[in-house]
Amino acid sequence: MAGTDEVAVAGxxxxxxxxxxxxxxxxxxxxxxxxxxxxxxxxxxxAVALVVLxxxxxxxxxxxxxxxxxxxxxxxxAIEHDIRCPSCEALSVATSxxxxxxxxxxxxxxxxxxxxxAREIEDYVVSRYGEGILLRPPSxxxxxxxxxxxxxxxxxxxxxxxxxxxRRRGVDVAxxxxxxRELVRxxxxxxxxxxx
Amino acid sequence: xxxxxxxxxxxxxxxVIAGIVAVLATRPQATATEVITPLVGKKAPxxxxxxxxxxxxxxxxxxGRFVVLNFFATWxxxxxxxxxxxxxxxxxxxxxxxxxxxxxxxxxTASNARAFFxxxxxxxxxxxDPSGRIALAYGVRGPPETFVxxxxxxxxxxxxGPVTARYLDAVLAREGG
Numbered sequence: 001m002a003g004t005d006e007v008a009v010a011g012x013x014x015x016x017x018x019x020x021x022x023x024x025x026x027x028x029x030x031x032x033x034x035x036x037x038x039x040x041x042x043x044x045x046x047a048v049a050l051v052v053l054x055x056x057x058x059x060x061x062x063x064x065x066x067x068x069x070x071x072x073x074x075x076x077x078a079i080e081h082d083i084r085c086p087s088c089e090a091l092s093v094a095t096s097x098x099x100x101x102x103x104x105x106x107x108x109x110x111x112x113x114x115x116x117x118a119r120e121i122e123d124y125v126v127s128r129y130g131e132g133i134l135l136r137p138p139s140x141x142x143x144x145x146x147x148x149x150x151x152x153x154x155x156x157x158x159x160x161x162x163x164x165x166x167r168r169r170g171v172d173v174a175x176x177x178x179x180x181r182e183l184v185r186x187x188x189x190x191x192x193x194x195x196x
Numbered sequence: 197x198x199x200x201x202x203x204x205x206x207x208x209x210x211x212v213i214a215g216i217v218a219v220l221a222t223r224p225q226a227t228a229t230e231v232i233t234p235l236v237g238k239k240a241p242x243x244x245x246x247x248x249x250x251x252x253x254x255x256x257x258x259x260g261r262f263v264v265l266n267f268f269a270t271w272x273x274x275x276x277x278x279x280x281x282x283x284x285x286x287x288x289x290x291x292x293x294x295x296x297x298x299x300x301x302x303x304x305t306a307s308n309a310r311a312f313f314x315x316x317x318x319x320x321x322x323x324x325d326p327s328g329r330i331a332l333a334y335g336v337r338g339p340p341e342t343f344v345x346x347x348x349x350x351x352x353x354x355x356x357g358p359v360t361a362r363y364l365d366a367v368l369a370r371e372g373g
Contacts, residue, residue: 087338099303100337105330127234128335 076109079118082136083108086129222339223304228342228357230367233335236354241333247321248306248313254283255298256344262295262373263345264364265325267336270312275340275353278358279316285361286320295364302339321329 036174070078080094085101094106104125111121125133137143176184235241240263243255264269267281268275286297299322301309306324313322325331334343337356344353344367352371356365 086335099328100331103332106327107329107332128332129337130234130335 072112221363228359231356235351239342248309264297265343267300267302267339267341269302269339270308272339281360
């Protein structure tokens with residue numbers, strides 16, 4: 001390894017850090033310090049390379065995901081997963097082969113190509129089949145509680161924890177009295193005194 | 197003599213199965229139910245298509261009359277159940293000013309529909325919907341489903357399940373038809 005070689009070279013020149021003939025440790029020279037720093041840097045080279053590689057991958061992934069808008073087919077698939085097959089109970093339009101699902105898939109793609117947004121398409125389907133056609137509950141109205149309740153519960157839990165710790169802060173923790181200290185002191189003295 | 201518990205369990209399972217079969221065999225057939233869907237009270241989506249015989253069809257041509265729009269398929273048993281009732285309804289309302297009965301083929305071929313109509317004596321137009329877009333526009337989930345459209349073009353009833361002539365007459369009477 002490169003680091004080991006550097007150390008060996010330094011050892012040959014200076015007798016492993018000892019002054020020649022004296023037997024005492026010698027002060028490291030500037031050359032020694034420089035080679036040590038280089039050895040340390042090389043030791044960390046794989047880790048640095050890994051970090052650079054990871055950062056590069058993330059940058060490339062972000063750049064490509066933002067530069068390309070998803071294709072109509074991808075957008076359609078995302079919408080299809082959010083819509084229930086009208087003639088089946090527990091399948092999405094994306095996964096059902098029922099005639100109504102097949103038709104909906106065609107209509108979703110055609111509407112996307114005509115420039116409609118996902119929201120507009122979902123609104124159209126809801127206008128025909130009602131809110132129940134959506135597999136994802138709406139974020140408004142009574143059904144919106146499905147989204148809001150967990151967040152509210154988490155907030156309430158955090159608030160309760162904060163109040164709990166705040167109250168605990170004010171509680172006077174029992175401190176040892178002078179008698180207690182005297183008792184401990186005597187016990188330690190006895191123990192130390194009886195030790196061989 | 198002590199009987200084996202396995203025998204009792206087997207008898208119990210048999211009794212349960214017999215009960216389930218009895219319930220399924222004697223339960224009443226699916227009946228028509230009026231459902232509230234987003235389309236009720238709204239303008240009926242336009243239909244501009246061809247019938248299974250190749251004739252052009254426009255729903256707007258029926259403006260001024262009640263229209264009973266029936267989505268059906270030949271592979272659907274309840275549709276076959278309701279067909280004689282529809283034939284009877286069409287015969288009772290055969291006057292040109294009366295309610296018009298129109299069929300829409302749901303996920304089925306035009307040739308199947310033609311043969312079905314010929315065998316049942318149905319004489320009303322059956323609109324072909326090979327792409328399923330008419331069914332989607334009306335929010336149809338599965339046949340048979342029937343829509344009653346008022347003379348002003350508004351959907352006044354959405355009926356799920358096999359209808360009878362009496363049921364349709366009651367809906368029409370309620371809507372002033």
